[in-house]
Amino acid sequence: MSALPQRSPGSERALRLRRSLTDHLVTVLAVGSTILVLVPLILILGYLLYKGTSSLNLDFFTKIPAPVGESGGGMANSIVGSAVVLTLASLIGIPVGIGAGVYLSEYGRGRMLGNAIRFTADVVNGVPSIVVGISAYAVVVVKQGHFSAFAGGIALSIMMVPTITRTTEEMLATVPLAVREAAYGLGIPKWRTVLSVSLRTASPGIITGCMLAFARAAGETAPLLFTAFGNQFWSWDLRQPIAALPLQIYTYAVSPYDEWHRLAWAGALVLILLIMISVTLVRIFAGRGMLKGGN
Amino acid sequence: MDNPTQEIKPLVEPATAENAPLRLPKLVMSDVAQGTSEHLEPTRAAEPSEVRKFLNEKSSGRLADGSFAALMLVCGLSLFFIVGLILWVLVMNSRPSLHAFGFKFFTHSVWDPVSGEFGALPFIWGTLVSSLVALILAVPLALCTAIFLLEICPQKLRAPISFLTEFLAAIPSVVYGLWGVFVLVPFMRDTAGPFLEKTLGWTGLFAEPNFGVGMFTASVILAIMIFPVISSISRDVMRAVPVSQKEAVLALGATRWEMLRMGVLRNARIGIVGAVILGLGRALGETMAVTMVIGNHPDISKNLFAPGYTLASVIANEFTEATGDLYLSSLIEIGLALFLVTIVVNAIARLLVWAVTRGQSQRHA
Secondary structure (H helix, E strand, O other): OOOHHHOOHHHHHHHHHHHHHHHHHHHHHHHHHHHHHHHHHHHHHHHHHHHHHHHOOHHHHHOOEOOOOOOOEOOHHHHHHHHHHHHHHHHHHHHHHHHHHHHHHHHOOOOHHHHHHHHHHHHHHOOOHHHHHHHHHHHHHHHHOOOOHHHHHHHHHHHHHHHHHHHHHHHHHOOOHHHHHHHHHOOOOHHHHHHHHHHHHOHHHHHHHHHHHHHHHHOOOHHHOOOOEOOOOOOOOOOOOEOOHHHHHHHHHOOOOHHHHHHHHHHHHHHHHHHHHHHHHHHHHHHOOOOOOOO | OHHHHHHHHHHHHHHHHHHHHHHHHHHHHHHHHOOHHHHHHHHHHHOOOHHHHHHHHHOOHHHHHHHHHHHHHHHHHHHHHHHHHHHHHHHHHOHHHHHHHHHHHHOOOOEEOOOOEEOOHHHHHHHHHHHHHHHHHHHHHHHHHHHHHHHHOOHHHHHHHHHHHHHHHHOOHHHHHHHHHHHHHHHHHHHHHHHHHHHHHHHOOOOOOOOOOOHHHHHHHHHHHHHHHHHHHHHHHHHOOOHHHHHHHHHOOOOHHHHHHHHHHHHHHHHHHHHHHHHHHHHHHOOHHHHHHOEOOOOOOOOOOOOEOOHHHHHHHHOOOOOOHHHHHHHHHHHHHHHHHHHHHHHHHHHHHHHHHOOOOOOOO
């Protein structure tokens, strides 16, 4: 306070000016950087829509890839292959993920083991997908002797588990204690309370988490490179290599043929749309869920 | 205001005073008189009620409880199992290369599958440089956007803009790669490249020849990809700062920037560092998009326009065509190195973020 009176009115004004200038500068910077970030996003989406829609046609959804040099062909087998691999991954990943989330929220709260599992889930979430791919290769593909849809499913399920675990735990944490106590008050055992009361109350949030994990797995390419491997033909056999949409996009994108580039754009558009639709559907579905789960 | 209440009161009071004591016994009496008690009373004395019996039948108590808890525990432990399995598999399969090269594997700069010489230094260099340049590009933008969304943005725009920035995270890596190959690479070659060379060429970081594919293009793609992670987590961390802190600084006459600097950024700095490291972890392991634009050539060069190679992209490119045990195990050893590095980086980042947001309901990107 003693320094204030010594300051001349001029320097005081300069100081105030500098402060307000800095403030405005930061505001401009923040607004500018947000715009700068939105530009590539809009460019990517716009270009994808432009390129994708111009090369999408019915053949894309009904035909298998044409041989090199021939025009036409589609990615029907890749879409089906992706669906097969993702179904397998969900069948493994979702129950395990939800189970782990239930353990963290209902049994492991405040325990050393619970904290360790939670931490591991967060760390596994950051493991590069390509590393998961080689592990699945070494465990499943080498044992079987050939690439297979099954190995791809295993690799993707490993990618799904940590996300589902963490969302399930967070959503269960929002279920009020009173709801559980009401169940206990009726003499319902704990396992039944967890299944029919806690999980049910939190289900909209948990379903959203599962769909987000699903969407992330749907776009993964790296874990499938050495597991599902890709296939130019129809395949339903879990023990055989299978096509997948992201793999096919990758193969076509790095190829030297214009016709294949065109298909790669169409594939990318379909992939993005599938992901967007699944996420939006879940938003709507979860929005009017049974008890709204307090989230 | 006074009149209606005065009028209502006399209406209400007689009603409760007269009816309530009369109705209550009536209701109870009628229930009992309808015979429910006569049917229930003897059974209740002999055995547990219908509800209790039903529950006992449907839930075999302790056994079910115990096995359910055990099942959930197994699911939880599966995460340890996953980490353990990955580690074990990688170590086991990289043994030939571990034996042949030892630690020299990571300091040797020649990668020649034909003559059987394997050194991972070019890939480590490529991974580090591309990730660091990506961080330099992404961090200021991400922090500015986080500040914008938290403090400056009008309420109406907040939801759509944060949805859009988060949508960047939902785009699959391979789609970024596709866009990179057909849009960003020509742009870098024809427009941005010559400009950078003219303005920053004196640093030696941007020099001819510029083919469009190379380290810098990969860094730009990486920056776009890690931006949502850094932005959304640092936003969570900043939101965790108590409002009273901000109000206290504002009450002292601070401008908005001074409030952000003293009240928010200083309190949240550990968590922001955590968010940045989390972004680094994502960048280190990113595979597809980088593989498609980095040029895939194992060189160590100061020039950012030169093609490079990263740990993840060498695995993606050469794994399926690797012939011979030593080649394959060298690639798996690279995977092992990548795994260990990302585990450590992520663990540090998580601990830092936890230190700030602990006690709050945590939201993750």
